[in-house]
Amino acid sequence: MPSPSGPTAAGSAVRVILASQSPRRRELLTLVGITHEVRPADIDETVLPGEAPVPHCERLARGKAQALAAAEPGSLVIGSDTIVVVDGDILGKPRDREEAIHMLTRLAGREHTVYTAVAVAHAGEIRSGVEAVQVQFRPLNRPQIEGYVDTKEPMDKAGAYGIQGYGATIVERIEGDYFAVMGLPLGRMITLIRDLGFQYAFGSITT
Ligand SMILES: Cc1cn([C@H]2C[C@H](O)[C@@H](COP(=O)(O)OP(=O)(O)OP(=O)(O)O)O2)c(=O)[nH]c1=O
Secondary structure: OOOOOOOOOOEEEEOEOOOOOOOHHHHHHHHOOOOOOEEOOOOOOOOOOOOOOOHHHHHHHHHHHHHHHHOOOOOOEEEEEEEEEOOOOOOOOOOOOHHHHHHHHHHHEEEEEEEEEEEEEEEEEEEEEEEEEEEEEEEHHHHHHHHHHHHOOOHHHHHHOOOOOHHOOOOEEEEOOOOHHHHOOHHHHHHHHOOOOEEEEEOOOOO
């Protein structure tokens, strides 16, 4: 007997909620065919005293997923968080132009690490993981940095750059998952969704 929401032999389609305001995350979910609703989670993103980068971004990804999961027990909720780390310092989104210039000055001509955590929650269960990516920047002089900041692209992005935009011209090399740098590690996410007991068949998530 076919179910009302998904009449395939593989099972019923599950409702997916992306707990994010990030247009990049929406774009990436759509890229792999996952139909979803967007419900941004408003949580405190302050780094706790003594909190290391990896536990920090994983805690935030889980917090974003959990913020919606309790009210949506039948849905699969996805939360994610991206940070840039250089010399042990966590760089989140710049507060203003000066901070963006400062971040890019620190990153120019050297390597940093991008960490993106993803958490998936369903029916009281949650799975999460963190992808680490090494990113080498090309050298940048002050006019180049200011010109880039003036495009406004850096302003809503961790570390003040977007690898998927003008920032592509600044990146010399990456080692790791490109999609994690952009904001959502798609392969890791699907693994976690499968760990929760769902099927993913290139386009749909089913029970
Ligand atoms: C490094 C890098 C980050 N980013 C983005 C991804 C994230 O949107 C953002 C990091 O901030 P986050 O706090 O992870 O995400 P967000 O505030 O945009 O959205 P939400 O918390 O609602 O999920 O930086 C890029 O788009 N490209 C890049 O190359």
